[in-house]
Amino acid sequence: MALIAILPGDGIGPEVTAEARRVLEAIDPAFGFETEPVGGAAYLEYGQPLPPQALELAKRADAVLFGAVGDPQFDALARPFRPEAAILGLRKELGLFANLRPAKLFPGLEDASALKREVAESIDLVIVRELTGDVYFGEKGQRTTADGEREGYDLMSYTEGEVRRIARVGFETAMTRGRKLCSVDKANVLETSQLWRDVVIGVAADFPEVELTHMYVDNAAMQLVRNPGAFDVIVTGNLFGDILSDQASMCAGSIGMLPSAALNGSGKGMYEPIHGSAPDIAGEAKANPCAAILSAAMLLRHSLGRGDDADRIEAAVADALRDGARTADLGGSLSTGAMGDAILSKLG
């Protein structure tokens, strides 16, 4: 039976992964689970954010459910010791270059969206974010200039191979949906983006049925709130995808609603809400577990070949929301556990 690694992390990570685990257990009591601390929790216990046993578990498991990492108490540490090094390390070590971040508005959440109802209703898109390159993984540091000033730097770069493989995921995703792909870059200013655009255009030849457009990232940020329904699939780099997906979440009601799948083409994947550890609400049982529960659904679909069970979970979330189940971020008062209960009660 499938082994699911749970890496809860910090802040609300353990709170929301606990609810996702309950849902997975309800789907199939035979699933095996193993848990290891990562992030700040692992730093406190083992002196490093991604201990070898956590990485080993992630490699051994059939799929990984990740919570979130980070806490201000660790912000002064050297970068390799900061909690965020855990998630970056897992993505790199597992080769998880493709991050699918679907954003759609569940019926009933129109009023939770930051947009007008008729604009919010139209959002149903997937951001395909490159996940193992860009400024997050380029050479970085701080140095002193000849004038004695401190200078920080983070190198942005993409090889054509890296762009080609994420572009293919973008086109393939578009083929399963509305066959429209918007590649988001900043090619008017950045050489990295010019190469990105050239390579995406090259890959388009293999997907003649997909309508390809290009958009600068600043315009994309604007269009996402002006008319999100115009997008079907967005393919973009690591940094732009990170930012645009947080923005898309508020079009869809809350950052607590958006799940994600980080894939490497082998069937192995890491599944996590797009949000962080939310230190401002951690420990208060206020976190919305929907993003984590919907990430568990993506795990079933993409790593375990159980699309029907994924559909059941997504339907249960939709039913609970339709009945008015709401955590505070959605304007309600349910605790994290009560929201989990509401979803479990709809699983049938």
Ligand SMILES: NC(=O)C1=CN([C@@H]2O[C@H](COP(=O)(O)OP(=O)(O)OC[C@H]3O[C@@H](n4cnc5c(N)ncnc54)[C@H](O)[C@@H]3O)[C@@H](O)[C@H]2O)C=CC1
């Ligand atoms: N994948 C990961 O592990 C990520 C980790 N982080 C880390 O998380 C820490 C906090 O970062 P922030 O910028 O504050 O981003 P965040 O996503 O943790 O929180 C942003 C805001 O959204 C709210 N929020 C987030 N998730 C929620 C949920 N499920 N239910 C209700 N409200 C929710 C928070 O309360 C906060 O007001 C930092 O240390 C950061 O580095 C940030 C993003 C991703």
Ligand SMILES: CC(C)CC(=O)C(=O)O
């Ligand atoms: C914490 C960062 C490394 C990543 C992030 O914000 C994200 O993946 O959404």
Ligand SMILES: [Mg+2]
């Ligand atoms: Mg982010």
